[in-house]
Amino acid sequence: xxxxxxxxxxxxxxxxxxxxxxxxxxxxxxxxxxxxxxxxxxxxxxxxxxxxxxxxxxxxxxxxxxxxxxxxxxxxxxxxxxxxxxxxxxxxxxxxxxxxxxxxxxxxxxxxxxxxxxxxxxxxxxxxxxxxxxxxxxxxxxxxxxxxxxxxxxxxxxxxxxxxxxxxxxxxxxxxxxxxxxxxxxxxxxxxxxxxxxxxxxxxxxxxxxxxxxxxxxxxxxxxxxxxxxxxxxxxxxxxxxxxxxxxxxxxxxxxxxxxxxxxxxxxxxxxxxxxxxxxxxxxxxxxxxxxxxxxxxxxxxxxxxxxxxxxx
Ligand SMILES: NC(=O)c1ccc[n+]([C@@H]2O[C@H](COP(=O)([O-])OP(=O)(O)OC[C@H]3O[C@@H](n4cnc5c(N)ncnc54)[C@H](OP(=O)(O)O)[C@@H]3O)[C@@H](O)[C@H]2O)c1
Numbered sequence: 453x454x455x456x457x458x459x460x461x462x463x464x465x466x467x468x469x470x471x472x473x474x475x476x477x478x479x480x481x482x483x484x485x486x487x488x489x490x491x492x493x494x495x496x497x498x499x500x501x502x503x504x505x506x507x508x509x510x511x512x513x514x515x516x517x518x519x520x521x522x523x524x525x526x527x528x529x530x531x532x533x534x535x536x537x538x539x540x541x542x543x544x545x546x547x548x549x550x551x552x553x554x555x556x557x558x559x560x561x562x563x564x565x566x567x568x569x570x571x572x573x574x575x576x577x578x579x580x581x582x583x584x585x586x587x588x589x590x591x592x593x594x595x596x597x598x599x600x601x602x603x604x605x606x607x608x609x610x611x612x613x614x615x616x617x618x619x620x621x622x623x624x625x626x627x628x629x630x631x632x633x634x635x636x637x638x639x640x641x642x643x644x645x646x647x648x649x650x651x652x653x654x655x656x657x658x659x660x661x662x663x664x665x666x667x668x669x670x671x672x673x674x675x676x677x678x679x680x681x682x683x684x685x686x687x688x689x690x691x692x693x694x695x696x697x698x699x700x701x702x703x704x705x706x707x708x709x710x711x712x713x714x715x716x717x718x719x720x721x722x723x724x725x726x727x728x729x730x731x732x733x734x735x736x737x738x739x740x741x742x743x744x745x746x747x748x749x750x751x752x753x754x755x756x757x758x759x760x761x762x763x764x765x
Contacts, residue, residue, distance in 0.1 A: 456730035460499065462706050466640040467663035470616035473534050473567065473641065475706045476728060477502035479669060479715040480511040481760055487717045492518035494719045496528055499726040504643075504669075504713055505560070506538035506571055507552060508582060508758060512559035520561055535560065536567040536643075538621060539606070541756050542582055544575035544597045549605035553614045568615035569643055570606060572622040573599050574756025583763065591757060599627065600634055607637045619643060619664075622753045625655045632662060643667040646710060647680055647701065648739050649747040660709060669750075671705050671712035672698050674760060676749045685742045689735045696724055703731045704739045 463472035478495035480503060482488040488511045492503055496518070505515045519535075522528050537560065543552035553568055575594035577584040584592040599620075606618040619641035620631060628642055642659055646652045646668035659666040673680025680686065681697045690697045698714070702725060705712035714725050750759035 459703060459706055459730045460726055460728045464665045464711055465663075466617050466665065467638055468610070468617055468640050470566075470640070473617075473665060473667075473711060474500075474502040475711040476500065476702065476726065477504055477534075477536075477667070477711060477713045478722070478725075479504045479713040480515050481506075481509050481715060482511065482717055483762075484717075485511070485514050489514040489518045490719075491715070491717050491722065493522055494722045495726075496522045496533065498719075498723045500722075501528075501532055502534040502536070502711075504536045504667075506569075507540040507543070507556050508538065508571055508761065512537060512556055516559055516561040530562070534566040535562060536569060537565050538569040538571035539602070540571050540582055541574050541576040542578055542580075542584065544570075544594060544599075544602045545578050546597070546601055546605035548578055549602065550609060550612070550614065553609055557614065564613055565615040567617045567619060567641055568606065568609060569619045569621045569641065570599070570602055572752055572756040572758075573620065573627050575599075575602070576756065583757070591755065593756075599631065603631055603635060607635070610637055617641065619667075622756070624753065625658055628655065628658065628664070632664070638662070639664055641665045641667050641711075643669065643713075644753070645670045645748060645750050646705075647671055647673055648683070648686070648704070648743040649673065649678075649680055649745050650749075651708075651740070656708070656710060666710045667713060668705050668710040669713045670760075671714050672701055674749050678745065678747060683743060683745075685739060689731070689738060693731060693735060695729070695731075698725055699728050700731065700735070700739070702728045704736055707731060707736050708740065
């Protein structure tokens with residue numbers, strides 16, 4: 453019999469033969485650099501073996517430093533940890549993809565990423581300004597490159613050993629289908645907002661059918677209103693199974709076949725969020741069927757502008 457406490461160690465096989473990805477992951481979209489570094493270290497020490505960062509978060513340097521410090525202690529090795537980073541919108545032109553990936557790897561102090569994602573399907577004007585705007589404050593998009601052009605360059609990175617697997621983030625089902633059908637190397641992971649208020653069942657079914665892992669960000673609702681952690685169904689299940697609301701949400705996410713990402717600056721919450729164990733099937737069903745509210749917290753899918761990063765950062 454599987455030990456219910458093993459849920460936190462669940463690994464999800466990747467479709468391109470590059471091994472498996474831990475289901476439970478720690479995100480580093482934390483504005484303060486010192487808090488990022490401390491949180492990344494605390495996450496590794498608490499047991500997390502997946503760290504998610506991005507060029508756009510400007511946390512790669514701190515994540516790299518945190519890993520180095522933890523590796524030096526000797527208990528955790530590079531090969532134990534699954535590192536994800538992402539190509540930002542201003543680097544979609546094929547000739548910019550490899551330099552962008554190499555710049556990320558340098559900051560992370562790594563030879564390769566375990567997974568490299570196209571952060572959003574929107575190409576912005578190429579250049580150093582991550583948030584290019586015209587005089588009216590409108591985003592300047594780049595019409596000179598398609599998502600498939602960028603994908604082809606991402607495929608090249610796998611061949612060059614810069615990353616083991618590639619995927620896409622903040623995409624619709626239709627966009628995933630188009631890339632999947634045209635790709636030489638299929639997307640291994642689709643990384644989108646998902647939680648009981650945004651379950652994305654159609655996308656999840658498509659991913660499962662095609663051997664793609666759906667990685668779910670904002671798994672706890674990003675502390676936004678309405679508060680998912682205070683949903684009456686979640687609270688009732690948590691009381692019944694004697695777990696915290698966060699542990700219930702993370703277990704639900706893994707048990708329905710997604711890979712949840714959570715973030716905290718607080719060491720005791722980081723530990724809490726790794727202490728995830730199996731929910732009874734009826735509790736999983738109660739959350740899937742009993743929560744009818746539908747809320748998207750992050751509008752990045754509509755514009756490519758990241759909803760959780762303040763303007764100007
Ligand atoms: N691709 C994209 O466009 C995209 C967009 C957004 C996020 N992401 C990734 O997904 C990661 C996770 O997203 P997220 O930050 O929205 O995750 P989240 O875990 O849903 O929300 C984080 C918030 O929840 C709070 N929190 C964490 N654990 C808690 C607990 N046990 N009890 C109560 N509150 C708790 C945190 O506050 P404290 O820090 O005070 O604990 C923080 O305010 C990000 O870091 C990033 O890596 C990707």
